[in-house]
Amino acid sequence: MSVDTYDFHTGVTAFFEMATPDARAILPAHLEPIEVRHQRSVLAVMAFLFEKSEAGPFTELMFSVVVPPVVRKWGKHAKGGFYPFLGATSSEESRRQRSERFHFPYLDQNIDAQFIERNGTLRVRAWGGGKPIVDMSVTQEAWEPTSHLLQGFMMNGKQRLRTTLQISGEYTVHENERGSMELFPHPLTQSLLQREVAAYPFREHWFKHGTEVFHSLEAF
Amino acid sequence: MTVEDTKTHELRRDLINFASYNYLGLSYRPEVKEAIKEAAEIYGGGASGSPILSGNTALHTRLAEEVASFKQKEAALVFPTGYSANIGTISGLMRSGDLVVADQFAHASIVDGMVLSKATSRFFRHNRVDDLDRKLRGFEGKKLVVIEGVYSMDGDLPPLADIVEVCREHGARLMIDEAHSAFVFGENGRGVVEHFGFEDEVDIHLGTFSKSLGGQGGYIAGSSRLVNYLRGFSRSRFFSCALSPVVVAGLLKALELARNEPELRRRLWRNVEFMQNRLRNAGVPVGDSTSQVIPIMVRDDARIFQIGEEIFREGVFINPVKYPAVGKHKSRFRMSISAAHTEEELDKGAEIIIQVLERYGICQ
Numbered sequence A: 001m002s003v004d005t006y007d008f009h010t011g012v013t014a015f016f017e018m019a020t021p022d023a024r025a026i027l028p029a030h031l032e033p034i035e036v037r038h039q040r041s042v043l044a045v046m047a048f049l050f051e052k053s054e055a056g057p058f059t060e061l062m063f064s065v066v067v068p069p070v071v072r073k074w075g076k077h078a079k080g081g082f083y084p085f086l087g088a089t090s091s092e093e094s095r096r097q098r099s100e101r102f103h104f105p106y107l108d109q110n111i112d113a114q115f116i117e118r119n120g121t122l123r124v125r126a127w128g129g130g131k132p133i134v135d136m137s138v139t140q141e142a143w144e145p146t147s148h149l150l151q152g153f154m155m156n157g158k159q160r161l162r163t164t165l166q167i168s169g170e171y172t173v174h175e176n177e178r179g180s181m182e183l184f185p186h187p188l189t190q191s192l193l194q195r196e197v198a199a200y201p202f203r204e205h206w207f208k209h210g211t212e213v214f215h216s217l218e219a220f
Numbered sequence B: 001m002t003v004e005d006t007k008t009h010e011l012r013r014d015l016i017n018f019a020s021y022n023y024l025g026l027s028y029r030p031e032v033k034e035a036i037k038e039a040a041e042i043y044g045g046g047a048s049g050s051p052i053l054s055g056n057t058a059l060h061t062r063l064a065e066e067v068a069s070f071k072q073k074e075a076a077l078v079f080p081t082g083y084s085a086n087i088g089t090i091s092g093l094m095r096s097g098d099l100v101v102a103d104q105f106a107h108a109s110i111v112d113g114m115v116l117s118k119a120t121s122r123f124f125r126h127n128r129v130d131d132l133d134r135k136l137r138g139f140e141g142k143k144l145v146v147i148e149g150v151y152s153m154d155g156d157l158p159p160l161a162d163i164v165e166v167c168r169e170h171g172a173r174l175m176i177d178e179a180h181s182a183f184v185f186g187e188n189g190r191g192v193v194e195h196f197g198f199e200d201e202v203d204i205h206l207g208t209f210s211k212s213l214g215g216q217g218g219y220i221a222g223s224s225r226l227v228n229y230l231r232g233f234s235r236s237r238f239f240s241c242a243l244s245p246v247v248v249a250g251l252l253k254a255l256e257l258a259r260n261e262p263e264l265r266r267r268l269w270r271n272v273e274f275m276q277n278r279l280r281n282a283g284v285p286v287g288d289s290t291s292q293v294i295p296i297m298v299r300d301d302a303r304i305f306q307i308g309e310e311i312f313r314e315g316v317f318i319n320p321v322k323y324p325a326v327g328k329h330k331s332r333f334r335m336s337i338s339a340a341h342t343e344e345e346l347d348k349g350a351e352i353i354i355q356v357l358e359r360y361g362i363c364q
Helices: A020-026 A092-102 B030-043 B058-071 B082-093 B108-117 B129-136 B160-170 B192-196 B224-233 B245-260 B262-281 B304-313 B343-359
Strands: A002-019 A035-037 A040-052 A058-067 A080-089 A111-118 A121-128 A131-139 A144-156 A159-174 A180-183 A203-215 B003-005 B010-012 B075-079 B099-103 B120-124 B143-148 B173-177 B204-208 B218-222 B293-297 B319-321 B332-336
Touching (some): A002 A020, A002 A121, A002 A159, A020 A040, A058 A092, A058 A111, A080 A092, B058 B245, B075 B082, B075 B224, B082 B173, B082 B218, B082 B224, B129 B143, B143 B160, B245 B262, B304 B319, B304 B332
Parallel strands (some): A080 A144, B099 B143, B143 B173, B173 B204
Antiparallel strands (some): A035 A040, A111 A121, A144 A159, B075 B218
16 A cells, blocks of 8 residues: 655666675664675665655655565565665655654755756765765666566664555666766765775666655564 | 577578587587597496596596696696586685685676685676776785686676786786687687786686587696695585596597697687678677677667577577676677688678668667
């Protein structure tokens, strides 16, 4: 059952290789990281520019470890699973709303972000507390409409939670390794800067003019 | 070159085969076939034993010696497959607490060797020496870097001089898998190490017999200490049945021909040049290949098999490759050129491929 819909103008999910021991250190014991190759797990960096939501327009930056989705016998299978471990938004209202409903682990600080599109490249620059957080770019291939069914795994104390989300919109994806990411010292990136994270994404997702629909949170 | 139709199990002599690793055409040579027949009369079908027990014949010993002589190394060790050569060598040499760094496009057998070794595994961005340097930096302990001579999906070569330098700086050993480059590159066919002039700077030379020699098996060549150590510690060899003497006899003959007939390599390179030019002039995107492995970049994951079927129907056998074997939107045909191709076959094959690709708007 859908509980929340967020309309976005632009969204990026870029996937970076990270050391599996580092991914394991972030994940709770019941979740396993997906490996793209031996000892290389996946860090997903998501940046979305939401235009319309219950909490008004806002920007969100979220760092997640990619995990296998739970596959049920019947019904549509999720394309991927995410364990978001640290994020931030541009408004207190959006953080309050999404934390209450989905237990997203937000840093309690407003961030600002620029989404700059030029010559088939989207550059996302984010700041918080006057300090740069991340400078990331992704590039385009062919555009097509898509709808991705995904799962998010969260914790509320010791309670294990799961939600299903659907991201729909215009979409381009490739693995041509043309993007990049620079992380800057900031409370949001502190744990990542001490870890072994690739400086370029091996897969780049770029969405435009779409919706993110969240389903009810389940304990499991 | 002959192709078996997988649907009818009949040999299709009408197809032009660009999907074979038989780069020097040695698999079909009458001398090789004759050597195989003679060995079958003497030895029967198989080795019937592990190489450390009863499986090693005089032929096996001779093959190892011939490989060492060909590679100009102190010693060589023969494995039942190229796959087992990689997993046996890497897992035999490296242990938990060591570091193995491989190119991100390294073959699955290299990756599996890293897994088995339990060493810390890292991958550097394809052919990016700056990234290799980063991955080696700050690690104290035993380090091994693994690269390939020719990368099998892209047909490109490693920047060997720079890699050798970075390995030296970090005190890392260097291993090269010349599965697709041995017997093809270098004036004497000793691979890209000979081509670039770094035969002594590379510590472990690995190759296969299943590509240019048209048979089966793998080998490593290097110092006697290395080979002796691996004789006891490469479990994939130790606990496998030795290569069939029939195969070994064919390999000895094929190796002899590869060494004595440099014109085979010259013909192969003429064929490569012909096909590269033919395809490039027609606007076929062939990537950065500088070898006999030519990727034809289709980049259309949805239609690659359909295009491949059409090319097959028109008389060319070529391998379609798509995600996850390669990245998303990096689907391609992998074309392998052989010295055994005639100019007529190359021309006709190229014409068919170009015509089909033009119909799909692939040519630029």
